Structures are given as structure tokens and as C-alpha cells.
Amino acid sequence: MAMPNGPQGERENYLNKEYGVGSWLLTTDHKRIALLYLMSITFFFFIGGFFALLIRLELLTPAGDLVQADTYNKLFTMHGMVMVFFFLIPSIPAVLGNFLVPMMIGAKDLAFPRINLLSWYLYIIGGVMMLHCMLTGGVDTGWTFYTPYSTAFTNTKIVEAGLAIFVAGFSSILTGLNFVVTIHRMRAPGMTWSRLPLFIWAHYATSIIQLLGTPVVAITIVLVAAERTLHLGIFDPKLGGDPLLFQHLFWFYSHPAVYIMILPSMGIVSEIIACFSRKRIFGYNFVALSSIAIAVFGFLVWAHHLFVAGISIYAAFVFSLLSYAVAVPSAVKTFNWTATLYKGSIRYDAPMLYAFGFIGLFMMGGLTGLFLSALGIDVHVTDTYFVVAHFHYIMVGGAVMGYLGGMHFWWPKISGRLYPEGWARLAALIVFIGFHLTFFPQFVLGYLGMPRRYYDYSHMPEFQVLNVLSTAGATILGVGYLLPMIYFLWSMRYGKPAPDNPWNAAGLEWKSASPPPTFNFDVEPVVTWEAYNYEELDAPHPQEAPVVR
Amino acid sequence: MSDSQTTAVQAAAHGHDPALLHHFAEPQQQRDAASLGMWWFLATEVMFFGGLFCAYLIYRLQHFNDFAAASQSLSIKLGAINTAVLIGSSLTVVLAVNAAQRAKRNLLVAYLLLTLVLGSTFLGIKAVEYTDKFKEHHVPGPTFHFVPERMEGHPEQPPIDQRHAEMFFSLYFVMTGLHALHMIVGIGIFVWLLVMAWKGRFTPSYNTPVEIGGLYWHFVDVVWIYLFPLLYLISRHR
Numbered sequence: 001m002a003m004p005n006g007p008q009g010e011r012e013n014y015l016n017k018e019y020g021v022g023s024w025l026l027t028t029d030h031k032r033i034a035l036l037y038l039m040s041i042t043f044f045f046f047i048g049g050f051f052a053l054l055i056r057l058e059l060l061t062p063a064g065d066l067v068q069a070d071t072y073n074k075l076f077t078m079h080g081m082v083m084v085f086f087f088l089i090p091s092i093p094a095v096l097g098n099f100l101v102p103m104m105i106g107a108k109d110l111a112f113p114r115i116n117l118l119s120w121y122l123y124i125i126g127g128v129m130m131l132h133c134m135l136t137g138g139v140d141t142g143w144t145f146y147t148p149y150s151t152a153f154t155n156t157k158i159v160e161a162g163l164a165i166f167v168a169g170f171s172s173i174l175t176g177l178n179f180v181v182t183i184h185r186m187r188a189p190g191m192t193w194s195r196l197p198l199f200i201w202a203h204y205a206t207s208i209i210q211l212l213g214t215p216v217v218a219i220t221i222v223l224v225a226a227e228r229t230l231h232l233g234i235f236d237p238k239l240g241g242d243p244l245l246f247q248h249l250f251w252f253y254s255h256p257a258v259y260i261m262i263l264p265s266m267g268i269v270s271e272i273i274a275c276f277s278r279k280r281i282f283g284y285n286f287v288a289l290s291s292i293a294i295a296v297f298g299f300l301v302w303a304h305h306l307f308v309a310g311i312s313i314y315a316a317f318v319f320s321l322l323s324y325a326v327a328v329p330s331a332v333k334t335f336n337w338t339a340t341l342y343k344g345s346i347r348y349d350a351p352m353l354y355a356f357g358f359i360g361l362f363m364m365g366g367l368t369g370l371f372l373s374a375l376g377i378d379v380h381v382t383d384t385y386f387v388v389a390h391f392h393y394i395m396v397g398g399a400v401m402g403y404l405g406g407m408h409f410w411w412p413k414i415s416g417r418l419y420p421e422g423w424a425r426l427a428a429l430i431v432f433i434g435f436h437l438t439f440f441p442q443f444v445l446g447y448l449g450m451p452r453r454y455y456d457y458s459h460m461p462e463f464q465v466l467n468v469l470s471t472a473g474a475t476i477l478g479v480g481y482l483l484p485m486i487y488f489l490w491s492m493r494y495g496k497p498a499p500d501n502p503w504n505a506a507g508l509e510w511k512s513a514s515p516p517p518t519f520n521f522d523v524e525p526v527v528t529w530e531a532y533n534y535e536e537l538d539a540p541h542p543q544e545a546p547v548v549r
Numbered sequence: 550m551s552d553s554q555t556t557a558v559q560a561a562a563h564g565h566d567p568a569l570l571h572h573f574a575e576p577q578q579q580r581d582a583a584s585l586g587m588w589w590f591l592a593t594e595v596m597f598f599g600g601l602f603c604a605y606l607i608y609r610l611q612h613f614n615d616f617a618a619a620s621q622s623l624s625i626k627l628g629a630i631n632t633a634v635l636i637g638s639s640l641t642v643v644l645a646v647n648a649a650q651r652a653k654r655n656l657l658v659a660y661l662l663l664t665l666v667l668g669s670t671f672l673g674i675k676a677v678e679y680t681d682k683f684k685e686h687h688v689p690g691p692t693f694h695f696v697p698e699r700m701e702g703h704p705e706q707p708p709i710d711q712r713h714a715e716m717f718f719s720l721y722f723v724m725t726g727l728h729a730l731h732m733i734v735g736i737g738i739f740v741w742l743l744v745m746a747w748k749g750r751f752t753p754s755y756n757t758p759v760e761i762g763g764l765y766w767h768f769v770d771v772v773w774i775y776l777f778p779l780l781y782l783i784s785r786h787r
């Protein structure tokens with residue numbers, strides 16, 4: 001068949017169409033921008049990981065011996081800020097979402113390609129500001145930068161860090177804006193809402209949170225900066241303000257933000273589970289709408305972070321109840337994934353192992369979220385390692401597992417190469433084991449009363465064993481994260497060329513070449529089938545034989 | 550559809566509209582995308598100002614008397630003039646959009662110019678108000694000093710908490726300041742629209758920039774329509 005050929009005699013695709021730094025830095029191709037993001041967030045992931053390593057090393061012994069209190073405060077602050085704002089929030093949407101949203105709905109690009117590029121530049125500007133802030137002293141307030149400590153007491157670089165987050169937040173808003181408009185306006189003929197992959201539904205819900213939540217944290221940052229630099233009294237009680245207002249505004253964004261991190265992962269897991277059990281996802285409508293429900297309920301539970309901050313008991317009661325409610329749509333998803341597996345022909349390829357890992361870890365994270373939503377228990381474990389373990393189970397266990405699963409699943413599409421399957425399964429296993437070893441002891445530690453954000457626990461040396469376990473686990477986890485990076489890089493050169501549809505998967509993205517051409521599809525696709533039509537694909541006499549090139 | 554029967558480059562199926570970007574199938578899709586994008590962007594703006602309004606309302610209710618006393622020092626006259634100016638500018642924007650749709654280039658240029666004049670007038674009056682506040686020492690900071698005016702019919706006026714009066718002005722400056730910043734951005738956009746209109750770039754089939762620029766302008770006006778009563782008008786007895 002007539003194909004335009006690239007310089008090496010390969011088919012022309014988005015990677016080999018043009019070469020040179022300029023063709024990347026000025027690209028408006030969503031797939032290239034996805035790769036720019038991939039490189040940038042990986043960079044920040046390792047910076048954040050470096051801080052984590054230092055934190056875990058410090059906690060190896062009860063005494064504060066590796067670093068001093070001030071340094072330790074900066075370590076966990078910079079770890080949190082980098083991981084949340086510069087890794088997790090952009091991770092799946094800006095990399096896999098950017099790459100896949102147009103492809104999955106049969107579009108040539110996102111609705112606003114130049115705004116997409118702008119969002120990457122904003123991310124980079126924010127990132128450089130953050131790096132500069134870290135290199136010139138950093139911040140010591142915790143990633144939550146609570147007032148009045150952040151506005152009146154600390155002498156670290158709050159304003160600069162705040163501006164960095166503000167700018168990165170703008171980049172996140174623009175990504176969300178692009179996705180919402182693209183999903184509404186750019187679907188291929190026949191791609192109705194009820195045929196959308198669940199990955200798309202998840203990204204739609206995520207984008208709504210990005211659009212409606214992020215501006216609130218932006219204005220909060222503006223107010224913090226104004227109070228700190230101009231001494232406008234807004235949150236500082238000495239100036240007549242109320243620190244509780246800060247906490248409300250901050251968590252109004254930051255609780256929904258945790259769903260920015262987890263929803264895209266859930267979308268990935270839905271794709272993988274369906275593909276590797278060769279079944280239509282059980283209860284498609286429920287899974288799709290549960291994403292929207294999570295986005296809506298996610299906006300109504302923020303004050304569960306304020307249970308001990310002095311809100312009224314009635315408010316606490318309501319927010320506790322609502323926090324239970326938000327668990328329902330998450331449970332809907334989990335049950336539906338499990339039901340999809342039932343009687344499926346399951347294959348245990350690496351993406352599926354990650355998806356299993358996701359379900360297990362997310363479940364433990366989510367269920368301990370319910371513990372924390374119970375007022376009585378929360379008073380006992382708030383600000384302890386229990387909370388740290390809870391959110392890491394979801395944000396690292398859940399979200400990062402899903403991210404890695406997605407990277408493996410779509411790597412053949414993105415790079416045109418196959419990764420080494422054996423190594424990938426091994427890495428999935430290592431991550432799973434390392435993860436539990438790192439964070440399960442922290443549940444116990446927290447329950448026994450070890451507070452978070454302490455660099456020295458010499459008054460409680462009995463906590464050392466669990467801390468040593470945790471540090472050991474973190475080392476294993478680190479290896480688990482390094483491995484995929486190594487073999488992905490390796491496969492770009494030495495991996496076997498990938499067929500267009502190595503998993504025999506159902507999505508539109510698999511009907512394009514691997515790697516795809518610049519405009520994704522040479523012929524505009526027309527969709528005539530339902531999502532996840534695996535039964536049809538696997539039928540003994542498939543209507544269309546897979547094309548092997 | 551057959552599995553990526555990727556025949557050579559898709560024949561250009563549609564006529565070539567120079568303003569049609571490559572990834573859209575037809576101009577209508579491009580227009581819809583742009584205006585939906587602007588509406589969602591405005592939703593983020595609502596949340597941005599929403600956080601601020603929320604803070605203001607909470608403190609206003611918590612420290613009602615202090616805020617009411619402090620608000621007495623704002624000039625209703627200047628505020629009202631500015632409100633009229635902005636509403637007038639919204640009208641000229643509507644007329645500009647209409648002129649663009651009917652391809653009346655000169656009319657479009659005139660209305661865009663008029664909008665710019667009105668927008669600048671607003672900022673000018675705002676600058677006068679700010680200067681007054683400076684002179685009266687009503688700008689938060691070390692020089693802040695507030696003496697409540699005597700309110701008629703309230704002989705036993707409760708004493709004013711200076712910190713909360715100062716807080717009123719803090720919020721006043723942040724809210725009107727951010728609004729003014731949005732006005733300045735709007736003026737930037739309209740200058741660009743003016744240049745494009747001057748060059749005759751807008752046609753009945755391509756005038757989305759005027760339309761979505763207009764949406765933005767209306768939004769900024771609406772924010773003021775809320776700011777004016779909240780900051781200037783609540784519980785003024787005079």
C-alpha cells in the first residue's frame with residue numbers, strides 16, 4: 001500500500017516526520033507535546049524521589065542525625081510540592097491523556113494545539129521557578145503552606161513557591177480546558193457519548209475538576225502572597241484574619257485535586273481490565289457516570305481535612321457523612337472491574353499486573369479513607385503516619401501504578417517498539433512488594449501514635465523497626481521505578497518493532513499505525529461499533545482480519 | 550471500518566477556508582470549539598473570583614459593623630459613574646460583534662475604539678479613587694488610619710476595630726485590583742481586535758475572535774456589577 005516514507009525508509013510518523021530541537025520545542029502535535037511532558041514529569045519525579053530518599057534515610061534511626069530539623073522540614077515540603085504539583089497532577093492527563101484523548105475519539109489533534117503547547121511552557125516556567133526556589137533555600141511549611149506560619153513566621157521562599165504552583169496550575173487549567181472542548185467538539189462521526197472509552201470519561205471528569213478547582217487554589221495563593229508581602233490581613237489572626245478560611249479555600253481545591261490524580265488512573269485501569277479479560281467492561285454506564293459522580297462529590301468533602309481545626313461539630317458531622325458518600329462511586333468502579341474479570345479469559349501481561357496492583361492498593365487507600373472520615377478515629381490518627389500511609393496508598397500505590405500500567409499498555413503505540421515483557425512483569429512485582437513494605441508499616445506506626453513531619457523520634461525508639469522496614473521497602477520501590485525507565489529507554493533502540501495492535505485491543509487508537517502519523521488517522525474514522533467490543537473481536541470469524549504489516 | 554486502511558494522505562475533502570485550522574473538519578466546528586473554550590475559561594474565572602467573593606462575604610458578615618463603617622469612605626458617585634461606563638462598554642461590544650457579523654468594517658472599528666475609550670475611562674476613574682484612598686491613609690499598611698464618619702441616627706455608634714476596617718480595604722484593593730487587571734488584559738485583547746479589524750480580517754464567516762473577546766469583556770463587566778453593590782452599597786445610610 002502506498003505510504004509516504006520517512007528518511008529511514010520507515011513509514012512516516014509523528015516521530016520521524018521532522019528532526020531537530022526546533023521541531024520539538026515549537027510543535028503543536030499533541031503526541032509530541034505528550035512526550036515533552038513525559039520527559040519533564042519524569043525529571044521532577046526523580047527530584048521528588050530524591051527528597052523522599054533523604055526523608056527515609058533520616059528516619060532510619062530514631063535520632064535526628066542525617067539532617068537537622070530545618071532541613072528535614074524543607075525536605076518533606078519540597079517532596080510534597082514537587083510530587084503533587086509537578087508530577088502527579090500533570091502525570092497521566094498531560095502525558096497519556098494528551099497522547100490518547102484525540103486518538104481515542106478519532107480526532108486529528110486537541111481542539112487548541114497552540115494552547116496545548118503553551119500549557120507545557122507554563123509547566124516548564126513553573127518548574128524552573130520551583131527549581132530555583134529549591135536551590136536558593138526552599139520552603140519549610142509542608143506542601144499545604146498553612147497560614148499564619150506561611151505568611152507571618154517562616155523565613156523561607158513561600159511567595160516564589162506559591163507563584164511556581166500558580167503558574168503550573170494555569171498549565172493544568174489549560175490542559176483541562178483543551179480536553180473538555182475536544183471531547184465535546186472533536187469526536188469522530190459515530191463516536192457517541194455512550195461509545196466513548198472509559199479513559200475519556202475519566203479524563204472528562206478530571207478536566208472539570210481541573211477547571212473548577214484550580215482557580216480557587218490560585219486565588220488562595222494570591223491572597224497568601226498579598227498577606228505575606230503587603231501585610232494585608234486576611235488569614236493572620238494578628239491582623240484580624242482567620243486561618244480557618246485559608247484551610248477551607250486550600251482544601252476546596254486540594255481535596256478535589258486528589259481526584260485529579262486518581263481518576264485518570266481509574267480510566268487506564270478500565271481500559272486494561274477490559275482488554276486483558278477480553279470482555280466488555282461490566283456496567284459501562286455505571287463506571288462512566290461514577291467518574292462524574294466522583295468529580296461532583298469530590299467538591300463536597302473538603303472539610304474532612306479540618307476535623308480537628310475547630311470547625312463546628314455539625315459541619316464535621318455533615319462532612320463526615322459526605323466523605324462516606326464519595327466512597328460509593330469508587331466502590332462502584334472497583335466492583336465493576338472485578339465483575340468484568342469474572343469468566344473473562346484473563347491474560348497476565350505487565351499492564352494487567354499493574355492494573356491488579358492498582359485495584360489492591362487503591363482499595364486499601366480508599367478504605368482507610370473511610371477510617372479517616374469517621375470523626376472518632378480521625379481525632380486519634382490525624383497528623384500521624386496513618387494519614388501519610390492512607391494518601392500514599394492512593395496517590396503512589398493507586399495513581400502511579402495506573403500510570404505505569406498505562407505506560408506499558410500504550411508504549412508500543414507511543415514508541416513503535418515493544419518493551420521486554422519479562423522485565424516488565426518483574427518490575428510490576430517489585431513495585432507492588434516494595435510499595436507494601438514501604439507504606440504498610442506506616443499504617444501501624446500512625447496507629448501507634450507516630451506523628452508525621454517529625455525528624456527525630458528518639459523518645460520512642462520502639463518505632464525504629466517499622467521505620468527500618470519502611471526505608472527498606474522504599475529502596476525496593478525505587479528499584480521498581482528505575483527498571484521501567486531503563487527498559488523503556490532500551491526498547492526505543494533495541495526493542496522489537498511493535499505491530500499496530502499488539503494487544504488486539506478495541507480502542508480507536510489501535511486502528512492507527514504504531515507510532516501514529518502526525519494527524520493520527522489517514523482516513524477520518526467512522527465509528528460503527530460499541531466500546532470494548534471484545535466478544536466481537538474474538539469471535540471465531542472476525543469480520544475483519546487484523547492487518548499485519 | 551477496516552483496520553487502519555491508511556491510504557495515502559486524505560484528499561482535501563473540504564474547500565479551503567484560509568482561517569480554517571487543519572485539525573477541524575469545518576468552520577462551524579472551529580467556531581463551536583472556540584466559544585465553548587471561552588465559556589469554560591469563564592467558568593474558571595467565576596471560581597477564581599468566587600473564592601475571593603466568598604472570603605469577602607464571610608468577613609463582611611463576621612465583622613459587619615466594621616466593614617460597613619469602612620465602606621462609607623468609598624465614593625458612591627465615582628462607583629456609579631464607573632458602573633454606567635462599563636455597562637455602556639458592554640453595549641458597544643454587542644454592537645461591535647453585530648457589525649463584525651454583518652461585515653461592516655468601519656462600524657466595527659468605531660465600536661471597538663469606543664469600547665477601548667470606555668474601558669480606559671473606567672481605569673482612569675479607578676485610578677482617581679485609588680489616589681483618594683492613598684491620600685486618606687486608607688491603604689493597608691503601616692500608614693493605615695481610619696476614623697469612621699459619624700453616622701446620623703446612630704448616636705451610640707460602637708467603636709470600630711481598626712484591624713477589621715483595614716481588612717475591608719485589603720479586600721477592596723485585592724478585589725478591585727484583580728478586576729482592574731482583567732480590564733487591562735481586556736484592553737490588550739481589544740487593541741489586537743482593533744488591529745485585525747482595521748486590516749479587514751473579519752468576515753461574516755470568520756469573526757469568532759470578536760465574539761469570544763466580547764464574551765470575555767462581558768464577563769469582566771459582570772464581575773464589576775457584583776463588586777459595586779457588595780463593596781459600595783451595602784448598608785449605606787445617607
Ligand code: HEM
Pocket residue numbers: 144258259261262304305323324326327330365366368369370372373374378381382383387390391394395
Ligand atoms: C481517591 C484518592 C484519594 C487521595 C489521592 C487522597 C489523598 C489524601 C491526602 C493527600 C491526604 C492528606 C493531606 C495532608 O494532610 O497533607 C488525605 C487525607 C484524608 N483523606 Fe484522602 N485521599 C483519597 C481518597 C479519600 C477517600 C475516598 C476518603 C474518604 C472516603 C478520604 C478521606 C480522607 C480524610 C478524612 C483525610 C484527612 C485525614 C486527616 O488529616 O486527619 N480520602 N487524603
Ligand SMILES: [Cu+2]
Pocket residue numbers: 254255258301302304305
Ligand atoms: Cu480529602
